[in-house]
Every structure is written in structure tokens, then in C-alpha cells.
Amino acid sequence: MANGLLASIDTPEDLRKLGEDQLPLLAQELRDFIIDIVSRNEGHLGASLGVIELTIALHYVFNTPDDSLIWDVGHQAYGHKILTGRREAFGSNRRLGGISGFPKRSESIFDSFGTGHSSTAISAALGMALAANLNGDTEKQHIAVVGDASIASGMAFEGLNHAGVTDANILVILNDNAIGIDPSVGALKQYLTAVKEGRNHKGNNMIKSLNFDYTGPVDGHNVRALVAELRRLQCIKGPKFLHVITTKGKGMPLAEENQVKYHAPGKFDKFTGKILPNEEAGLPPKFQDVFGLTVLDLARKNEKIVGITPAMPSGSSMKYMMDLFPDRAIDVGIAEQHAVTLAGGMATQGMVVFCNIYSTFMQRAYDQLIHDVALQDLPVIFCLDRAGLVGEDGATHHGIFDIAYLRCIPNMIIYAPLNELALQNILYTAQLGLDHPIAIRYPRGRGTMAQWQQDHAGRYEAIEVGKAYCLREGRSVAVLSAGSIGENVRAALAVVEDPERFGWYDFGFIKPMDETMLHHIFEKYERIITVEEGVVRGGFGSAVAEFAVMHRYHNTIELLGVPDAFIEQGTVAELHTLCGIDVPGIVEALRKAAI
Structure with a gap:
């Protein structure tokens, strides 16, 4: 008050009525x-x-x-x-x-x-x-x-x-x-x-x-x-x-x-300014920290690795690499266009470039992405932090358009990890050498593996590009998910009636898609449900629907994701509910598909 x-x-x-x-x-x-x-x-x-x-x-x-x-x-x-x-x-x-x-x-x-x-x-x-x-x-x-x-x-x-x-x-x-x-x-x-x-x-x-x-x-x-x-x-x-x-x-x-910490400090004591504890101990890691710690570890072993970020070293956790390898981790300021073309230039000289840009800010460098990287087929590794619904920052900051605006670009690989382990492994795979640029999109917030650093950090497995995985077989309805929204699918399948009816497939690679797996799915299941944390129009579900049209499949397909509207602010959980991709929303879609 x-x-x-x-x-x-x-x-x-009213203000102007006051004296100076x-x-x-x-x-x-x-x-x-x-x-x-x-x-x-x-x-x-x-x-x-x-x-x-x-x-x-x-x-x-x-x-x-x-x-x-x-x-x-x-x-x-x-x-x-x-x-x-x-x-x-x-x-x-x-x-x-x-x-x-x-x-x-x-x-x-x-x-x-x-x-x-x-x-x-x-x-x-x-x-x-x-x-x-x-x-x-x-x-x-x-x-x-x-x-x-x-x-x-x-x-x-x-x-x-x-x-x-x-x-x-x-x-x-x-x-x-x-x-x-x-x-x-x-x-x-x-x-x-x-x-x-x-x-x-x-x-x-x-x-x-x-x-x-x-x-x-x-x-x-x-x-x-x-x-x-x-x-x-x-x-x-x-x-x-x-x-x-x-x-x-x-x-x-x-x-x-402490100007960096108090940019957006969370809850704090208004009298002392002391930031209140948020009980982070024992929680799963933030995806940004999985990125930062993994790239730092890889950079220790591969001197060709460099990092680029446009003014977000703390938010992206590129700061880990900047502290240890200041000459190989570059903050270019608020200059996304420059960051992308700089990355392309370094890639021409054999450097392994991790260019970390928030999904919403990558929109500002779209021409450079096409003209300076994809057209020349330069293997830049774009790490799109804050992909999906970001919560309280609202419509200006949601990273919900990247699948749609990237999928139409020739030569571009798109990958959305299901969890922290998948993110670590795709970062490892990308630095081994790819023939094309890749965009790795991962969400704001935490993963699901509380012991990731103790059990998994630094233990890498290469990922086969373009391969999808069957996480469970079903009888009549297949759920295809892309990215960490798959954890909502996992939770929904745990509570839905007659779970044996539903198969679940993780499509980490949105492009190229695993067409062999898609043929199997369309030949086996009557109904297909796709789930993504991005816009439905032009997104992952659209890619599946395009495949069905191209190959003359007539299965029933339902696309779950962000509707054709600008989504306002709210918690991520609230916005998932608004878009129908929370656990109850997915359960309801499964129930209707099973009728």
C-alpha cells in the first residue's frame, strides 16, 4: 500500500501538481x-x-x-x-x-x-x-x-x-x-x-x-x-x-x-536486501548449468571449442567457460546478428563454435542464420536457451517460435533434448563434428535428475543424428513428443486409464526426422498425438502431419502445443495449463483419443 x-x-x-x-x-x-x-x-x-x-x-x-x-x-x-x-x-x-x-x-x-x-x-x-x-x-x-x-x-x-x-x-x-x-x-x-x-x-x-x-x-x-x-x-x-x-x-x-545478482533477485528481505533462501540444495540442475558445465568440460579437452554469447554470460552459464578460458568465450554485447555471423566466420577456420542465444533473441538474427550460416552450411552449434514458455517475462520472451522458424531452413539440424542427459550428449556429439549447423533448444528451469552432476556429468555418449526412440509400445494411440515437455507426457501416461493402449516416442531430432520410425508408427497406430512446447502452426506436429500427407497416411492426428496466439505472462505451470499441455490436458487428450 x-x-x-x-x-x-x-x-x-497529479505528479505535476507537486513542487520541485x-x-x-x-x-x-x-x-x-x-x-x-x-x-x-x-x-x-x-x-x-x-x-x-x-x-x-x-x-x-x-x-x-x-x-x-x-x-x-x-x-x-x-x-x-x-x-x-x-x-x-x-x-x-x-x-x-x-x-x-x-x-x-x-x-x-x-x-x-x-x-x-x-x-x-x-x-x-x-x-x-x-x-x-x-x-x-x-x-x-x-x-x-x-x-x-x-x-x-x-x-x-x-x-x-x-x-x-x-x-x-x-x-x-x-x-x-x-x-x-x-x-x-x-x-x-x-x-x-x-x-x-x-x-x-x-x-x-x-x-x-x-x-x-x-x-x-x-x-x-x-x-x-x-x-x-x-x-x-x-x-x-x-x-x-x-x-x-x-x-x-x-x-x-x-x-x-551486486548488480548482476539483483537484476532479478527473486524474493528478498525488503529491509536488509538479503536474498531469501530458495532451497536449491538437492534440486535437479538448471538446463543452462548443464549447458555451461558440459561445454566447459568439453573445452578443457578440445582446444578448438569457443563460446559466443550476446550479453548473457550469466543467464546462459557461459560464465563458467569465460572464467576459465576468457580468450575462448566471448561476450559480444547485445548484438545477436553480429554473434551469429561471428560464429560463422570462426567456423570457416575450423573452430567448434557454441553460439548460445536465448530462443526469443535468436529471432533478431534470422537473416544471418540463413545467409551467413545455413546457406554456407557452416557447422555452428546454436544453443537456444529459454526455448518454450518462459513464464513471468511473458509474450516478448517466450521461446515458442524457434521450431517453426528453423524447420524451414535448409541444412539446419534441430534437436530438443528430453532431459539433462540428452542435452549433455548432444553437446558432446555436436563438437565431434557435424556436416551441418545445429540448433539445440532447451527450456528455462530445471530438469529431473537431482544427481545429474554426480551420476552423469562428463560421461558422454554420442547420439545418432536423426534417430527417434520408442519409450513404450502401445496398442492403438501413439504419443510423439519433442523435448522436455515429454516429462508431462510421462506423468500423464502414469495416471491415464488403460495405459497399455498408448505408445510413447521421443523425437529429439525434429529435423531430420526419423522417417523409418514414423512409417512404423503410422502403420501400427490408428491415432497419433504430437506434443510440443512451441507453436502448433509450423512446429513439430506440423512436420509429422506433412509426413502423413506426403506418404498418404490417413490416421487421425491431433497436435498439442502453443495455440496461434501471443501467450501472456504467468508461471510456466499456469501457461502449460492454458495451452493444454500440462499433465491433465494431456490426460484429457489421451482419454478422447482412446474413445
């Missing part, structure tokens, strides 16, 4: 409110704490929503949401049926543009500004708040390059805190550090050279100074650039000291 000044603010109009001398107190109340809610409900913490004063100043000076405010990478936007009519709903943040953790146009008129991925705000703001010019509105303001890790992305540079030769009324605000989720990297980060420390020559300002009116650096936690500077810039036409220095996690000492 909000108290004090914050309790009186339902819209930015009241804004520091409001900043403290807003910071405390976010800490209170996130400590109990989880979510993104550090990024929003770092822009509290900037958020207040922006809504205080500009006439939002008539002036457009776009947040680049939406996890900065909690304060924005609270000040724009969603204070009372903030307790539902990231929950099923609640508000989104990211800006979302359908949620509020104050969310000028939906932002879940990075580096899009400048292009969107420029598009709005150019449209305003065409509509004869030269007074409207368009503000893009961009993190320093995001501005290093190619798309952000494309936006800056274009904006600098226009008369668009656009203000780009660089939220410079030297960290995205992990610390920022690259030459631009070094340049910004030099600017902050006063070591660069003002005559050598790269932003000014792009025809922007540059101001800064400005203390991003001095709300009065921010208000004064924003009011000055409000009166200047054309492209403007404000360099703001902030501290991620500001106002919470442990979050300031």
Missing part, C-alpha cells in the same frame, strides 16, 4: 514501494531502482502521454508504470491476468511502444517524430530512454545514424550505468567510461559527430538537476542527446554492490 505523496498520484497530471522540492521525497517513496512489492512477488529490481529520479523528472517535465516516452528494454519501467495509473495493480505485475512486466501498448496509453527486447526505442521514437512532422505537429516531444548496453546494439546505431540527418523532434536519453544484465562490454563502453571520467576531448564527441545536440554527463539521481536540463532541452528542436549517469540498484546497498 502506497503512503505519503505516492498515494496521491494516479497520473502524471517534494520530488526527492517522492523518489524515496517510489523506490521503497518497488522494493516492497518486488521483495515479495519477484521481478526485475535493479534497473528500475536506477531510474527512479529520471522517471519522475520525465513525467514531471513532459506532457505524457501526448509526448511519447519509450523505454528501451522494458525492465527499467516499473516506476513509469506506477506513476501512470497502475500503482494499485502493481502487485499483479508479471502474474497471470495481471499487468505485464514490460511496457505494453494495449495496457496503457502511457506505454507509447511495447518494449521487451533491446535497442528498439530510438527507431520507434524516430518513427513517431517523423510521423508528427508529416502531420504538421512540430511541438510534440518524443523521448527514448536507452541503456548503455542497448545503445551498443546495431539497431540503436542505425536509429542514431538516421535521426542525425532529420529535423525530427527526438530526445535520446542514455541511461549510463555500465551494466545491462551483465557488465557492458566493448569499445563504446570504454568510450562512455572516458566521458564520465572526463578523459575524452570534447572536440571528439561521437554523438555530436552524428549531428545530435549533446548534453552531459548529468547526475541521474539529482532530480532537480534533471528537471532543469529536461526543461532546457524541451525548448530545443531537432535531434537531442542527454547523457545521464545512474547506478543500477540505487538506494539499496546490496543491489548496488
Whole structure:
């Protein structure tokens, strides 16, 4: 429950009624409110704490929503949401049926543009500004708040390059805190550090050279100074650039000291900041850790192995390899297109490249995947973390499209491991040498083998490419699963009536598919049910249906998976239920198939 000044603010109009001398107190109340809610409900913490004063100043000076405010990478936007009519709903943040953790146009008129991925705000703001010019509105303001890790992305540079030769009324605000989720990297980060420390020559300002009116650096936690500077810039036409220095996690000492851990820390004590124990001891490993530990072990034995990740070394567990082999594990920043083509270039020289990209972010490098890797048949090993439904991050982050967008690419191998052991073995198999690129998709979260590291880690078996496995024979209905969603199938078969009726087949290889096994299945069973944690249209089930059409089989086929809709936020279990691929949903499909 909000108290004090914050309790009186339902819209930015209410905010603008305050005196400037009241804004520091409001900043403290807003910071405390976010800490209170996130400590109990989880979510993104550090990024929003770092822009509290900037958020207040922006809504205080500009006439939002008539002036457009776009947040680049939406996890900065909690304060924005609270000040724009969603204070009372903030307790539902990231929950099923609640508000989104990211800006979302359908949620509020104050969310000028939906932002879940990075580096899009400048292009969107420029598009709005150019449209305003065409509509004869030269007074409207368009503000893009961009993190320093995001501005290093190619798309952000494309936006800056274009904006600098226009008369668009656009203000780009660089939220410079030297960290995205992990610390920022690259030459631009070094340049910004030099600017902050006063070591660069003002005559050598790269932003000014792009025809922007540059101001800064400005203390991003001095709300009065921010208000004064924003009011000055409000009166200047054309492209403007404000360099703001902030501290991620500001106002919470442990979050300031441990910025990676407190990006999204889980539940914590709101008074001390101490992260609460989550009883991880004895739990099965996270799939990302199986990847990271396996690749590290393989890299110890194979000096040709290199790792590439676009700004996710901790989230992908590439950090294990980076710590031991810093020259062979590369963080390229938020630059998925560059990561993919870099991997292709290294593969031409005989390197064994593990390119780890979250499934949802691989979408940003689709042309490079086709043109720079698959077309040239380069054996890059793409490891697609967070494949499937990822939970509370919602529609912008679900990795549900990869099977469909990869399956149509010639030369591409696609593999979805059933469990940790299968993931370890496909990583081992891939580094032995494949003739084609491979995409290995695995989910967010934990597997099923609590003793994986003790019993299986480092004990490898090569996998035959394109082979499916019969896990149990049945009489009349065959269930075909791809990936870890097969564990739901296993649980469903354990409770369904007359289980002997149902056969179960694990199709780890979605492409190439085991056609010999498919012929056996279609000749033996009357009904086929496919189960996948991806979109039904164009996915694994579609591949099975295409096989049936091609070979003139007339069996009844039912496809279970993610429907043709953008799935919102919720726990993974809740979203499985929503899509009908939880255990009860699969049991019901089996029951109907057996009638």
C-alpha cells in the first residue's frame, strides 16, 4: 500500500501538481514501494531502482502521454508504470491476468511502444517524430530512454545514424550505468567510461559527430538537476542527446554492490536486501548449468571449442567457460546478428563454435542464420536457451517460435533434448563434428535428475543424428513428443486409464526426422498425438502431419502445443495449463483419443 505523496498520484497530471522540492521525497517513496512489492512477488529490481529520479523528472517535465516516452528494454519501467495509473495493480505485475512486466501498448496509453527486447526505442521514437512532422505537429516531444548496453546494439546505431540527418523532434536519453544484465562490454563502453571520467576531448564527441545536440554527463539521481536540463532541452528542436549517469540498484546497498545478482533477485528481505533462501540444495540442475558445465568440460579437452554469447554470460552459464578460458568465450554485447555471423566466420577456420542465444533473441538474427550460416552450411552449434514458455517475462520472451522458424531452413539440424542427459550428449556429439549447423533448444528451469552432476556429468555418449526412440509400445494411440515437455507426457501416461493402449516416442531430432520410425508408427497406430512446447502452426506436429500427407497416411492426428496466439505472462505451470499441455490436458487428450 502506497503512503505519503505516492498515494496521491494516479497520473502524471497529479505528479505535476507537486513542487520541485517534494520530488526527492517522492523518489524515496517510489523506490521503497518497488522494493516492497518486488521483495515479495519477484521481478526485475535493479534497473528500475536506477531510474527512479529520471522517471519522475520525465513525467514531471513532459506532457505524457501526448509526448511519447519509450523505454528501451522494458525492465527499467516499473516506476513509469506506477506513476501512470497502475500503482494499485502493481502487485499483479508479471502474474497471470495481471499487468505485464514490460511496457505494453494495449495496457496503457502511457506505454507509447511495447518494449521487451533491446535497442528498439530510438527507431520507434524516430518513427513517431517523423510521423508528427508529416502531420504538421512540430511541438510534440518524443523521448527514448536507452541503456548503455542497448545503445551498443546495431539497431540503436542505425536509429542514431538516421535521426542525425532529420529535423525530427527526438530526445535520446542514455541511461549510463555500465551494466545491462551483465557488465557492458566493448569499445563504446570504454568510450562512455572516458566521458564520465572526463578523459575524452570534447572536440571528439561521437554523438555530436552524428549531428545530435549533446548534453552531459548529468547526475541521474539529482532530480532537480534533471528537471532543469529536461526543461532546457524541451525548448530545443531537432535531434537531442542527454547523457545521464545512474547506478543500477540505487538506494539499496546490496543491489548496488551486486548488480548482476539483483537484476532479478527473486524474493528478498525488503529491509536488509538479503536474498531469501530458495532451497536449491538437492534440486535437479538448471538446463543452462548443464549447458555451461558440459561445454566447459568439453573445452578443457578440445582446444578448438569457443563460446559466443550476446550479453548473457550469466543467464546462459557461459560464465563458467569465460572464467576459465576468457580468450575462448566471448561476450559480444547485445548484438545477436553480429554473434551469429561471428560464429560463422570462426567456423570457416575450423573452430567448434557454441553460439548460445536465448530462443526469443535468436529471432533478431534470422537473416544471418540463413545467409551467413545455413546457406554456407557452416557447422555452428546454436544453443537456444529459454526455448518454450518462459513464464513471468511473458509474450516478448517466450521461446515458442524457434521450431517453426528453423524447420524451414535448409541444412539446419534441430534437436530438443528430453532431459539433462540428452542435452549433455548432444553437446558432446555436436563438437565431434557435424556436416551441418545445429540448433539445440532447451527450456528455462530445471530438469529431473537431482544427481545429474554426480551420476552423469562428463560421461558422454554420442547420439545418432536423426534417430527417434520408442519409450513404450502401445496398442492403438501413439504419443510423439519433442523435448522436455515429454516429462508431462510421462506423468500423464502414469495416471491415464488403460495405459497399455498408448505408445510413447521421443523425437529429439525434429529435423531430420526419423522417417523409418514414423512409417512404423503410422502403420501400427490408428491415432497419433504430437506434443510440443512451441507453436502448433509450423512446429513439430506440423512436420509429422506433412509426413502423413506426403506418404498418404490417413490416421487421425491431433497436435498439442502453443495455440496461434501471443501467450501472456504467468508461471510456466499456469501457461502449460492454458495451452493444454500440462499433465491433465494431456490426460484429457489421451482419454478422447482412446474413445
